[in-house]
Amino acid sequence: MTNISVLVSGRGTNLQSIIDAIESGGIAGAKITAVISDKKDAYALTRAENHKIPGIFADPKSFSSRQAYDDHLLSILQENKTDLVLLAGYLRIISDSLIAAYENRMINIHPSLLPSFRGLHAQQQAVEYGVKFSGCTVHFVEPALDGGPVILQKVVPVLDGDTEETLAARILVEENKAYPEAVKLFVEGKLKVDGRIVTILE
Template identity: 85%
Template sequence: MDRIMTNISVLVSGRGTNLQSVIDAIENGDISGAKIVAVISDKKEAYALTRAKNHNIPGIFADPKSFSSREAYDDCLLDILKENKTDLVLLAGYLRIITGRLTLAYENKMINIHPSLLPAFPGLHAQKQALEYGVKVSGCTVHLVEPALDGGPVILQKTVPVLPGDTEETLAARILIEENKAYPEAVKLFVENKLRINGRNVTILE
């Protein structure tokens, strides 16, 4: 029996390189049984919307300034997600803090990627935080989204060395290469129902 199609919606704010990595993985068949049904941005000029258009994916700009509160905005997003029969929500460079409206509605069905080895260096400027701390290894973390900022259970992580003379920009560029590998890998695991979640522990089935 054919596997049911997984409808994916992606929340974005910027360039959308991780969005592109997932689009490519779906189009080249590495991720099968999944379709991106909507790309939703809080920034009208986000290049991620152009990426969506280039692949005939519906792109939606939802203006936060049109809403009286963060909760009201997330209610709007929730309506869009439901209208598109979304099974999995991806945060791909989405810069707004998400309220419990969304995290509860998509518990264990919302994934984010962060440019550090969580729980180290959550929040903004993770690469700068890593350099200032003096770590020798950094990387990226794909995790489930919970109300706590960058605090959800870890799905997978990839590492990169921190090199002498690294700047925030050079470290970020090296981490981004691994992000573009890790995100499609995590999405594939979700779509293939290979993730088992027990509290904070995520087990990957063979």
């Protein structure tokens, strides 16, 4: 059984897609053991409660530094015997030591075709740049912002007249497909990482 902990900050739509995939049997051999939020009012915590998953609010203001906060997160992850950490709309920069503790076992999803448009407001960046295609990227987490080996990408067209909001909505549909797909591959042991290259094994 793969124990999954999910770090969240917001509404938790990607969290919901993974919960649904596990509950439907689309992802077998995995369970979410904790949903951890840095925001007390994150709707993702309500989603966890609705599915009887332990939800934890870890208040960054209670800690003197990012490192101290992430040390606390690490202790929570270890207490929950976490095998895989998922970032699902988690908006804090993660310390190198926490990333190292879960090397090739921490996954993020980003609303662009990395390495294009890293950081915040990736959809707005894509619209302003004038690209014809954007999408989402599921990747392993490394210290470089929105870096790390790419697991999966999904592509959507950027349409004439798109705004940040309309493009984000179209990308989110693909995010909700891509993230469970990537988690399933991890749980089934089908991801081989060699430097920057992720091979999906048959």
